[in-house]
Amino acid sequence: MSNSTLPPAICLMGPTASGKTALALALSCHFPCEIISVDSALIYRGMDIGTAKPTLAERAQVPHHLIDIRDPSEVYSAAEFRADALRLMDEITSRGRIPLLVGGTLLYFKVLKDGLASMPAANADVRSQIEVDARIRGWPALHAELAAIDPQSAARIHPQHSQRIQRALEVYRVSGESMSVLHARQSAVEPSHRLIELAVAPLDRAVLHQRIAARFARMLQDGFLDEVRALRDRGDLHVDLPSIRAVGYRQAWDYLNDVIDFETLRERGVIATRQLAKRQFTWLRGWADLRWFWTDIEQRAINENTATEDLLETVLKYVEPTLT
Numbered sequence: 120m121s122n123s124t125l126p127p128a129i130c131l132m133g134p135t136a137s138g139k140t141a142l143a144l145a146l147s148c149h150f151p152c153e154i155i156s157v158d159s160a161l162i163y164r165g166m167d168i169g170t171a172k173p174t175l176a177e178r179a180q181v182p183h184h185l186i187d188i189r190d191p192s193e194v195y196s197a198a199e200f201r202a203d204a205l206r207l208m209d210e211i212t213s214r215g216r217i218p219l220l221v222g223g224t225l226l227y228f229k230v231l232k233d234g235l236a237s238m239p240a241a242n243a244d245v246r247s248q249i250e251v252d253a254r255i256r257g258w259p260a261l262h263a264e265l266a267a268i269d270p271q272s273a274a275r276i277h278p279q280h281s282q283r284i285q286r287a288l289e290v291y292r293v294s295g296e297s298m299s300v301l302h303a304r305q306s307a308v309e310p311s312h313r314l315i316e317l318a319v320a321p322l323d324r325a326v327l328h329q330r331i332a333a334r335f336a337r338m339l340q341d342g343f344l345d346e347v348r349a350l351r352d353r354g355d356l357h358v359d360l361p362s363i364r365a366v367g368y369r370q371a372w373d374y375l376n377d378v379i380d381f382e383t384l385r386e387r388g389v390i391a392t393r394q395l396a397k398r399q400f401t402w403l404r405g406w407a408d409l410r411w412f413w414t415d416i417e418q419r420a421i422n423e424n425t426a427t428e429d430l431l432e433t434v435l436k437y438v439e440p441t442l443t
Contacts, residue, residue, distance in 0.1 A: 125311060125312055126212045126313065127312065127441065127442050128208055128212075128218040128315065129217060130314050131219065131318075132225060133320050134395075135331065135366075136327060136396070138414060142430065142434065143221040144177060144180055146435075146438070151215065154184065155184045156186050157223075157224055158223060159224040159365075160362070160365040161187075165346070165349065166346070166350070168342060168343045169365065170365065171334065173186070184203075188203075191350060191360065191362035195361075197235065200231070201231055205231070208220075208310065208311070212312070225399060236301045236302045239290055242293050258278060262276065264288065269291060269297035269298055272297065315441050316409050317412060318406070318412070319430075320413065328393055335389050336385070343371060347368055348375055350368075351372060351376075358372055366388075367392065369391075370384050373387075
């Protein structure tokens with residue numbers, strides 16, 4: 120948005136494993152920021168390793184918000200995120216600080232910027248029937264059904280993205296209108312801040328794939344399976360919950376239930392993360408008013424935890440004039 124009289128808020132987006140956390144911490148050393156997490160998995164308590172959640176030491180460096188705010192048995196909607204984020208942005212600004220929104224859940228960024236269409240509430244009976252259909256016919260078949268009634272939504276949704284297919288079909292079956300039609304009626308509701316929209320990613324997609332594989336291997340070494348085992352052993356969680364559908368967790372859940380072996384877990388965990396990154400790139404390619412920063416390929420090929428000085432310097436040169 121262009122209104123220079125509004126207070127600034129920095130939005131730092133990018134695909135998974137692109138180095139957003141490191142860059143956000145580096146920016147917070149230069150500007151008086153507080154970080155708002157824009158990540159649908161970081162909201163869950165007890166899900167630390169598999170979500171690459173900022174460490175306690177990192178969170179001690181700068182205030183973080185919207186982390187560990189839900190139990191994995193609970194759900195958290197995009198509407199709830201928008202309300203929480205807008206409130207926090209106002210509170211941070213009132214303290215004389217700058218909101219820095221960081222994450223890869225691009226739907227959250229979109230509803231923050233554009234507002235929300237009026238959608239029907241969740242309907243447990245309809246969802247249950249869709250899940251039964253999926254078990255019988257498979258999610259690609261339901262994606263094809265969605266394409267017939269809502270081609271615009273289907274074009275944006277991967278044929279295996281069960282949660283989004285389910286919601287789009289649920290909206291149609293409950294309301295009789297497609298999600299695209301309802302979105303078209305939506306009027307933009309701008310936040311009370313001037314959004315400075317940035318994206319960070321390696322220029323070479325193969326580099327990102329390297330980093331995804333390396334990070335998933337580190338997660339396994341750091342006790343990711345023990346983390347998932349503790350969640351499974353609670354007895355009240357299941358694979359239809361948004362928390363357990365998070366990338367990596369569903370695959371680990373299958374391994375612990377002897378559905379797949381360890382090598383398949385590693386392979387599927389990496390593939391699922393790469394598919395997530397591809398979906399994120401698809402969102403970002405169509406994003407208006409977005410300023411891209413391509414990371415240094417050689418220095419950042421594997422280790423996403425160290426923001427290079429060159430990258431930071433380039434971002435600072437762009438951001439600093441926009442804050443005034």
